[in-house]
Amino acid sequence: MRKVVFVGATKGMGRALSRRMAERGDRLFLLGRDSEELGKAATDLSVRGKGESVAHGALDLESPDGFDAALDAADAALGGFDTVVITAAMFATQEKLEEDADFALRLLRVNFAHTVALCENARKRLLARGGGTLCVFSSVAGDRGRKPVAIYGASKAGLSHYLESLDHKFRAQGLVTICVKPGFVKTGATAHLSPPPFAGEPEPVAEMVLRAIDRGTPLIYAPSIWRLVMLAIRHMPRAVMRKVGF
Amino acid sequence: MSGSPTKRDGVLEAWGRVSRPAAEVLGEDIEAITEGSPLSRGLGRSYGDSALPARIGGSVSTTTLADRLIAFDPESGELHAEAGLSLREIFRIFLPRNFYVASTPGTSFVTLGGMVAADVHGKSHHSAGTIGRHVLGLKMRLADESIVWCTPQERSELFWATVGGMGLTGHILEVRMRLERLPSPWIWSRSERVPNLKVLIAKLHETAKTWPMSVAWIDTTSTGDKLGRGILDVGRWAEPGEAPSEPPRQKPRITMPDIFPRWLINPVTIRMFNFLWYWKHWQPRREGVVHPEAFFYPLDMLARWNRAYGRGGTFTQYQCVLPMGNDEAPVEFLKLLQSLGGDSFLTVVKDCGPEGQGTLSFPREGISLATDLRLGPKTQGIVDALNAFVIAEGGRIYLAKDMLTRPADYAAMDPRVEQFMNVRRRFDPELRLRSAQSVRLFGDPPEVS
Ligand SMILES: Cc1cc2nc3c(=O)[nH]c(=O)nc-3n(C[C@H](O)[C@H](O)[C@H](O)COP(=O)(O)OP(=O)(O)OC[C@H]3O[C@@H](n4cnc5c(N)ncnc54)[C@H](O)[C@@H]3O)c2cc1C
Ligand SMILES: NC(=O)c1ccc[n+]([C@@H]2O[C@H](COP(=O)([O-])OP(=O)(O)OC[C@H]3O[C@@H](n4cnc5c(N)ncnc54)[C@H](OP(=O)(O)O)[C@@H]3O)[C@@H](O)[C@H]2O)c1
Numbered sequence: 001m002r003k004v005v006f007v008g009a010t011k012g013m014g015r016a017l018s019r020r021m022a023e024r025g026d027r028l029f030l031l032g033r034d035s036e037e038l039g040k041a042a043t044d045l046s047v048r049g050k051g052e053s054v055a056h057g058a059l060d061l062e063s064p065d066g067f068d069a070a071l072d073a074a075d076a077a078l079g080g081f082d083t084v085v086i087t088a089a090m091f092a093t094q095e096k097l098e099e100d101a102d103f104a105l106r107l108l109r110v111n112f113a114h115t116v117a118l119c120e121n122a123r124k125r126l127l128a129r130g131g132g133t134l135c136v137f138s139s140v141a142g143d144r145g146r147k148p149v150a151i152y153g154a155s156k157a158g159l160s161h162y163l164e165s166l167d168h169k170f171r172a173q174g175l176v177t178i179c180v181k182p183g184f185v186k187t188g189a190t191a192h193l194s195p196p197p198f199a200g201e202p203e204p205v206a207e208m209v210l211r212a213i214d215r216g217t218p219l220i221y222a223p224s225i226w227r228l229v230m231l232a233i234r235h236m237p238r239a240v241m242r243k244v245g246f
Numbered sequence: 247m248s249g250s251p252t253k254r255d256g257v258l259e260a261w262g263r264v265s266r267p268a269a270e271v272l273g274e275d276i277e278a279i280t281e282g283s284p285l286s287r288g289l290g291r292s293y294g295d296s297a298l299p300a301r302i303g304g305s306v307s308t309t310t311l312a313d314r315l316i317a318f319d320p321e322s323g324e325l326h327a328e329a330g331l332s333l334r335e336i337f338r339i340f341l342p343r344n345f346y347v348a349s350t351p352g353t354s355f356v357t358l359g360g361m362v363a364a365d366v367h368g369k370s371h372h373s374a375g376t377i378g379r380h381v382l383g384l385k386m387r388l389a390d391e392s393i394v395w396c397t398p399q400e401r402s403e404l405f406w407a408t409v410g411g412m413g414l415t416g417h418i419l420e421v422r423m424r425l426e427r428l429p430s431p432w433i434w435s436r437s438e439r440v441p442n443l444k445v446l447i448a449k450l451h452e453t454a455k456t457w458p459m460s461v462a463w464i465d466t467t468s469t470g471d472k473l474g475r476g477i478l479d480v481g482r483w484a485e486p487g488e489a490p491s492e493p494p495r496q497k498p499r500i501t502m503p504d505i506f507p508r509w510l511i512n513p514v515t516i517r518m519f520n521f522l523w524y525w526k527h528w529q530p531r532r533e534g535v536v537h538p539e540a541f542f543y544p545l546d547m548l549a550r551w552n553r554a555y556g557r558g559g560t561f562t563q564y565q566c567v568l569p570m571g572n573d574e575a576p577v578e579f580l581k582l583l584q585s586l587g588g589d590s591f592l593t594v595v596k597d598c599g600p601e602g603q604g605t606l607s608f609p610r611e612g613i614s615l616a617t618d619l620r621l622g623p624k625t626q627g628i629v630d631a632l633n634a635f636v637i638a639e640g641g642r643i644y645l646a647k648d649m650l651t652r653p654a655d656y657a658a659m660d661p662r663v664e665q666f667m668n669v670r671r672r673f674d675p676e677l678r679l680r681s682a683q684s685v686r687l688f689g690d691p692p693e694v695s
Contacts, residue, residue, distance in 0.1 A: 193254070
């Protein structure tokens with residue numbers, strides 16, 4: 001049984017993953033920016049769980065000042081957590097980000113700088129108690145510079161880079177870092193786009209991630225077909241990437 | 247900011263693969279996505295046009311991201327959840343706790359909202375009725391945008407018009423329903439080959455007395471004294487002593503690719519399929535414990551099996567109920583279907599118990615027959631002719647499957663339409679809530695004025 005701090009359980013893949021954790025008896029503490037939504041998610045998880053009710057606290061990835069207090073609250077509620085899962089992030093199309101510079105800057109901060117800051121805070125706490133698991137959702141969009149994901153992809157590329165380094169540096173000390181790279185998954189975040197081939201559903205992704213957490217697999221692509229898709233894309237010559245639209 | 251709905255312009259498909267351009271509104275916040283919306287949609291498992299927009303490009307609210315549990319009481323079995331929750335999730339969460347819905351359709355890829363809107367029935371109809379009998383309350387958004395609760399006691403007319411009302415009385419936001427407590431999550435089932443439809447119907451009546459669940463699949467192509475030969479499946483929840491100690495796990499599924507040519511389904515392959523289905527049951531009779539998914543949802547193992555109709559291939563399902571009293575009627579129906587050239591994969595036969603309270607609820611005491619028909623130039627004529635037969639027999643068709651019935655025929659089958667329209671008009675004088683089906687069948691104007 002794990003003691004999990006979860007950032008992003010209200011929606012999408014976070015919703016699906018937190019459900020599977022609650023159903024098998026893991027203890028959860030939810031963090032997020034909207035307390036009404038968090039309350040509803042906590043109720044859903046409590047009904048699914050094995051008796052224990054799920055609590056929640058406030059954390060907004062836009063306000064790093066609150067990170068320490070949020071993790072204190074989680075520690076107090078769980079009696080010391082051993083697992084941190086972060087699925088929360090911002091997403092927008094490249095057109096939107098090119099148009100709205102303020103929004104682009106917010107997204108870069110939330111997805112990269114602030115997520116790294118939160119991970120750093122959690123890392124120190126976990127290392128101080130001998131280790132634990134840090135599972136963070138990055139994206140296949142960070143694997144190669146591409147036209148439709150220049151800004152969002154850059155934020156995720158930085159994040160993936162950081163997560164890989166953490167795993168190299170601290171695994172020997174007991175900190176397992178897991179970087180999840182989803183391909184296109186049908187959630188509210190992508191609902192305005194028409195799904196490409198190989199689009200996945202949140203539930204199977206959640207099952208894969210849970211397995212990776214339990215086994216300590218440092219990097220997963222979900223659905224797994226995206227590992228091959230990205231292998232091909234990473235090896236495409238620049239001249240080709242300049243021509244194609246994806 | 248959180249939960250703001252997303253709009254996607256695209257094409258929505260019904261299960262029979264007929265489609266219509268639509269603006270789909272999606273989001274986790276079911277109150278937000280239904281605001282100002284003319285129609286809700288669940289997992290799109292209705293075969294016909296009931297979950298398609300009234301006008302081309304019209305908007306439809308898809309509820310599937312709104313799927314949270316709100317409460318469950320293990321004493322009473324009362325479940326309270328958002329309307330987009332799928333039956334598949336209920337299966338996964340509650341079967342291991344020895345609870346399940348008392349009435350399930352033949353697929354678990356349906357939402358609570360869709361189940362209530364169609365007032366679904368299943369193998370247990372003769373013992374447990376439709377799902378409406380087990381619903382305790384509905385939280386709804388009405389045409390005037392107000393949000394209210396209705397129950398069998400409170401706003402009962404609205405409640406019963408909504409049960410089986412195909413989304414036309416309001417958006418179902420939350421559902422409270424009673425789950426049935428089970429002795430175990432496994433099924434004890436018995437299946438047997440039956441030589442023809444006459445014997446089958448007699449057996450359905452006979453097994454109904456002792457088995458809470460039953461259904462039969464018949465070969466649509468056999469004739470003479472083999473007319474309507476088939477397999478009869480009966481079952482009950484297994485007793486703890488009979489069942490494995492582990493709860494059943496949901497089986498993985500394979501997705502059918504969209505690569506088949508349209509000619510794949512033709513009279514020869516249909517005949518072969520029917521023949522194999524009958525003889526795959528090589529022992530005359532089998533009995534024992536089976537997985538509940540294999541019992542209730544044999545087709546769910548193959549996701550998107552509707553693609554077998556080929557790229558661009560569309561189909562419909564014709565389902566009618568013929569009232570009690572004339573056991574010859576189903577035999578005549580099958581002969582008529584054959585003479586019309588309505589070759590079909592299996593036809594599903596089920597004896598229905600007494601009519602439920604839903605104003606437009608489909609089942610009534612008698613025999614229900616459901617058969618898939620590929621859509622082609624002849625299909626409208628086949629449906630018209632079958633409808634004439636059903637009207638003469640005093641039966642009716644099922645809206646969740648229908649695509650081609652003409653309004654005059656539907657009115658002739660179902661005098662309850664008038665009462666339904668009265669309730670609708672009372673809560674929605676301008677008939678703002680509407681679907682492609684309500685435009686076709688109830689004469690709603692396609693454009694909102
Ligand atoms: C393989 C298969 C087997 C089936 N077997 C059976 C069976 O045995 N018995 C049976 O009764 N049916 C059966 N059905 C039909 C199916 O149960 C119904 O069509 C059901 O309504 C589908 O639910 P859905 O969530 O997909 O709804 P949709 O198909 O998306 O919508 C169906 C109707 O419900 C309305 N609706 C959906 N959600 C809401 C909401 N939140 N508020 C208001 N209205 C709403 C829609 O407007 C529409 O009119 C079967 C279908 C398939 C594909
Ligand atoms: N979906 C895809 O196709 C896809 C592809 C590649 C990578 N990913 C990545 O996978 C992860 C999950 O994606 P998803 O599609 O499941 O997302 P989603 O459905 O949009 O859910 C996002 C979650 O993040 C939370 N969140 C957003 N901003 C926040 C903030 N400032 N502070 C705290 N919480 C915040 C949201 O909470 P609220 O309830 O407050 O909104 C919500 O729970 C993300 O990291 C995403 O970048 C997704």
